[in-house]
Amino acid sequence: MNKHSMLSEIWRRFRKNRQAVAGLIVLVLFVVVAVFAEQLAPFGYDDQDASRAMIAPCLEFPFGTDNLGRDVLSRLLYGSRYSLSIGFLAVGISVLTGGFLGVIAAYYPKLDNIIMRCMDLFMAIPQMLLAMCIVTALGSSLFNLMLAVGLSSTPKFARVVRASVLATREQEFVEAARAIGAGNWRIILHHILPNSISALIVQATLAMAGAIISASALSFLGFGIQAPMPEWGAMLSAGRKYIRTQAYLTVIPGLAIMVVVYALNVVGDGLRDCLDPRLKK
Amino acid sequence: MKKSLHRILAMAACLCLLLTACGGNGDSNGSGGGSDGASSGDGTSGGKDTMVIAAQADMADKDPINGSTTNDTIKIKAQVYETLIERTVPDQEYRPLLAEKWEFNDDATELTITLREGIQCHNGETLTAEDCLFSLQCLRESANKSVTDHMDLEKSYAVDERTFVIVMDEPYMPIIANLSYPTCVMFSKKGYEEANGDWANMDVGTGPYTWGEWSIGSSVKLIGFDDYYVEGQPAIKNVEFKVISEDGNRYIEVETGGADLCYNLSGVDIAAAEANADVEIFREFTMDNCYLSFNHRNSPFNDVRVRQAIAYALDIDSAWQVCMDGVGQPAKGLLPDNITDSIAKQDSPYHVDYPVYQYNLEKAKELLAEAGYPNGFSCRYHVGHMALRQAYGEFFANALSQIGINVEIVALDAATNAQALKVEHNFDIYTWGIAATNGDIDFANRFFYTDNANNIFGYSDPEMDAMVDAAAKEPDAAKRSEMNAAIQQKALDECIIVPIYQQEDIHCHTASLKGFCNGAFQSPLLKYCYFE
Numbered sequence: 001m002n003k004h005s006m007l008s009e010i011w012r013r014f015r016k017n018r019q020a021v022a023g024l025i026v027l028v029l030f031v032v033v034a035v036f037a038e039q040l041a042p043f044g045y046d047d048q049d050a051s052r053a054m055i056a057p058c059l060e061f062p063f064g065t066d067n068l069g070r071d072v073l074s075r076l077l078y079g080s081r082y083s084l085s086i087g088f089l090a091v092g093i094s095v096l097t098g099g100f101l102g103v104i105a106a107y108y109p110k111l112d113n114i115i116m117r118c119m120d121l122f123m124a125i126p127q128m129l130l131a132m133c134i135v136t137a138l139g140s141s142l143f144n145l146m147l148a149v150g151l152s153s154t155p156k157f158a159r160v161v162r163a164s165v166l167a168t169r170e171q172e173f174v175e176a177a178r179a180i181g182a183g184n185w186r187i188i189l190h191h192i193l194p195n196s197i198s199a200l201i202v203q204a205t206l207a208m209a210g211a212i213i214s215a216s217a218l219s220f221l222g223f224g225i226q227a228p229m230p231e232w233g234a235m236l237s238a239g240r241k242y243i244r245t246q247a248y249l250t251v252i253p254g255l256a257i258m259v260v261v262y263a264l265n266v267v268g269d270g271l272r273d274c275l276d277p278r279l280k281k
Numbered sequence: 282m283k284k285s286l287h288r289i290l291a292m293a294a295c296l297c298l299l300l301t302a303c304g305g306n307g308d309s310n311g312s313g314g315g316s317d318g319a320s321s322g323d324g325t326s327g328g329k330d331t332m333v334i335a336a337q338a339d340m341a342d343k344d345p346i347n348g349s350t351t352n353d354t355i356k357i358k359a360q361v362y363e364t365l366i367e368r369t370v371p372d373q374e375y376r377p378l379l380a381e382k383w384e385f386n387d388d389a390t391e392l393t394i395t396l397r398e399g400i401q402c403h404n405g406e407t408l409t410a411e412d413c414l415f416s417l418q419c420l421r422e423s424a425n426k427s428v429t430d431h432m433d434l435e436k437s438y439a440v441d442e443r444t445f446v447i448v449m450d451e452p453y454m455p456i457i458a459n460l461s462y463p464t465c466v467m468f469s470k471k472g473y474e475e476a477n478g479d480w481a482n483m484d485v486g487t488g489p490y491t492w493g494e495w496s497i498g499s500s501v502k503l504i505g506f507d508d509y510y511v512e513g514q515p516a517i518k519n520v521e522f523k524v525i526s527e528d529g530n531r532y533i534e535v536e537t538g539g540a541d542l543c544y545n546l547s548g549v550d551i552a553a554a555e556a557n558a559d560v561e562i563f564r565e566f567t568m569d570n571c572y573l574s575f576n577h578r579n580s581p582f583n584d585v586r587v588r589q590a591i592a593y594a595l596d597i598d599s600a601w602q603v604c605m606d607g608v609g610q611p612a613k614g615l616l617p618d619n620i621t622d623s624i625a626k627q628d629s630p631y632h633v634d635y636p637v638y639q640y641n642l643e644k645a646k647e648l649l650a651e652a653g654y655p656n657g658f659s660c661r662y663h664v665g666h667m668a669l670r671q672a673y674g675e676f677f678a679n680a681l682s683q684i685g686i687n688v689e690i691v692a693l694d695a696a697t698n699a700q701a702l703k704v705e706h707n708f709d710i711y712t713w714g715i716a717a718t719n720g721d722i723d724f725a726n727r728f729f730y731t732d733n734a735n736n737i738f739g740y741s742d743p744e745m746d747a748m749v750d751a752a753a754k755e756p757d758a759a760k761r762s763e764m765n766a767a768i769q770q771k772a773l774d775e776c777i778i779v780p781i782y783q784q785e786d787i788h789c790h791t792a793s794l795k796g797f798c799n800g801a802f803q804s805p806l807l808k809y810c811y812f813e
Binding site: 046053069226238241245 | 528679
């Protein structure tokens, strides 16, 4: 009952932010597209036909065709699967690893220094470079790409979670739980985490945008998905040599990345605004 | 309102920054390019003495004998260090360079070389026969020791200051090609010993240019050598190689006057360059074929029918059309037709039409069924790191899926790919290049020789080995062509490799730059260039 009203309260506040709602609609659209790519796409993502190579956008091919005669629209639709799943899973990985480390660090002061100094160490390495190292070491594949992007942003999550857990564990209800003899893990899972999760949600939404960009950049550099899979960054990279003559090959996947990332950003901002306890009336 | 004002201000600031950056660049280009605009403006270009070259990659090192032999590196080193013999492209003639003349004895076991008179090294020493023998000895101990194959350097000797004799352990005709190979350079022994063999800090070559400033990753400068043994060469006093890895940007540099010459023009820029009256294009087919091959060590590729089935399934003409943007041409034979003794040559008495296995999916399926794979199989295809070969990979993977072969494309970076192919032999299908790199067909023949470093596919047949050895020893040119033809025929019959396209050198330069030509190993001979 209480939970329900909290959610509806959040939704009420979120709804007021028009930009965020628009972003959410765009995101939902993209998710629908990703799920139903097979039904929506007029062609397969690897239907090659040399006779229709490099056709500029027209009625039959709204986004044109590439050098191998593949329909760019179909590839873009299939590509949304990769970009979105990379976004979700990579962030999922960083939420799990970063969240776990953050909670441990905050809850067990003895481990705090060790864990957080390790995280600082990772922070010192530029995220992109770290991701590249991980992909190079593991070999390039879809899963490794997610892993690389996810692991490289672990330290950020660890910090955010640690900070919010530190604040929560001093609360009276935690003390009360301890007083009635609850175990450490029960306290963490049932009392501390639910109360410090809002920071995590906001961070995760914003990080998802970053993850999609990082994954696209890695694919652009050739560290990502293997051809002929249509990842947006890889499409951008494949089209860049034609940028002077067939600009649509780069503009279209570029726009797709931009729209999704923008939508994620405004949704993240909107969520932060309505979840931030300081903004509560 | 306030927020949007901030945004506008920030954007304006960024724009200003960008504009000033561009402006600064433009200025430095103008002065770096040897007052390009000014001199060509008043018609007297005698004042322009610097050539700026937009190159694809930086030089890897300064070491001409042990160092890197990537195309980009050789293109620079070949201006500073010279070989005894110069090979001209495309007519494939051997011309005197440091050597004035060379002569075999009657049984082709000794080669007498006479040096030109008055060759100065960059350290001020005169190049002597003793220096040449020392250089060969250094090469023998280097990573590129194959250029000294079959030379007996213990027994080789200097006759006088300018004459020396290379004694060979057996007749070996490709020795001339080896002496013209860009790593087979001659240098001053004294200079080498004084610098303790530290190539980074010595300049002991004989080439038309000496080392200038090298800013790693961005530019290499060369300065003309005043005491070069040919009067009037090099005509252009300074050369600067600017590293610009992005294809499109390299061409734009020439269009905007930031560079006089652009190496490796990409296919998509050809049309723009052709339409531009101020830009001239240089095109020349190289001696490389890119091929697709198989891991002969394992089944199913040790079955010739499987290899032939794959060859039948590949439409190399269409593939070239969609992947190459007009650069190069579909393969004309096992080896390019500009290699002496290649049976791809139209006028060769042993000429064979290519493709031998003309695109035919029905035939491919039949052969596959005959070999016991009526439903195909799955395999991995190592395409390497080059975008072009990846495009081919995508095209071929799609084609092979039509005969039931399910291909997984593996794109690895250059080093990891080479490791998988050459060391671990952990691959099924891959693409690579085959070339007569030193100009002699023997080099290409050795690709089919058991355990040769270039025999990545792992083919091994004692009969083939004997044929290759015999052809290299044969002094009679006509007999040698026949033997070379038989080797190529055997390779085609057994479908050891499937050649797919022939590479092409495409450079472009401003119309005022004249005399541009290629030497061996696709390294342009900049000493002949001049401005008009």
